[in-house]
Amino acid sequence: MWNRIALKEDSKSLLRLNYWPFVLVAFIHAVVAGSIAGRSSSVNATRDWQDLYGDGYYGYDEYRIVNEVVRFVLPFLGLAVVTVFGLWIIMIVLNIFVLNPVEVGCKRYMTMAREVKPQFNEMAFAFKNCYGNVVKTMFFKNLYTALWTLLFVIPGIVKSYEYRMIPYLMAEYPDMACDEAFRISREMMMGNKWETFVLDLSFIGWNLLSAVTLGLTGIFYSGPYQMLTNCALYLTLKRTHPSFGYVQPDDNYYFQK
Secondary structure, eight states: OOOHHHHHHHHHHHHHHSHHHHHHHHHHHHHHTTOSOOOOOOOOOOOOHHHHHTTSGGGOOHHHHHHHHHHHHHHHHHHHHHHHHHHHHHHHHHIIIIIHHHHHHHHHHHHHTTTSOOOGGGGGHHHHSSHHHHHHHHHHHHHHHHHHHHHOHHHHHHHHHHTTTHHHHHHHOTTSOHHHHHHHHHHHHTTTHHHHHHHHHTTHHHHHHHHHTTTHHIIIIIHHHHHHHHHHHHHHHHHHSOGGGTOOTTOOTGGGO
16 A cells, blocks of 8 residues: 655655746646636626606606616627637637646656656647547546536546546556546556545645645645645556556656657
């Protein structure tokens, strides 16, 4: 059984050796993963009530007021719905074809950093190696997790832990078949989901501190620290469970390219 304290201590030591590159990669990963939320703005409109009510109190016309309000609001409401729907579609497409491959690249960089000193272009690895397979596998990972979460929250959380190793497998083996990646991730996490959950809980203090410092602690320390620890977990599970006929402990073909 792996030891979370040992993984975290090792990750802290590695973070000190190559601090700024890890901070940059973790920041990009946080943006890609949606950890930094944007703000939306609203526009308020006013209307001359004299036109709605007429020349005085006794000129009040309820039908006229409703008609004017509907005529004024409806076009803006339709435009808002179309705009939101269009942005939603754009974000889905962007997430599937750009952000997911970048997430895989960030995980590849952090995982490689435990063995060699990688180049920043490793973050674009998925765009140059089996791009279509990476896109498909990550799409189904997110889709299945979302569907399980919509149906039942607790099983959705369990499934998110079952699929946790898929991005790391794609980062190292981009040609791995989609169903094979799901199978191997499930088997790597078998008997390790609870300990991984406890590992995540051990970062709660850092996450709270990051919230208090408006994300600064997360950007400059806890983000890269947590990413390195998760990469260490992947490599540990890979050595412990040589991935059932596909992934071998010393099989780092793509890391050696």
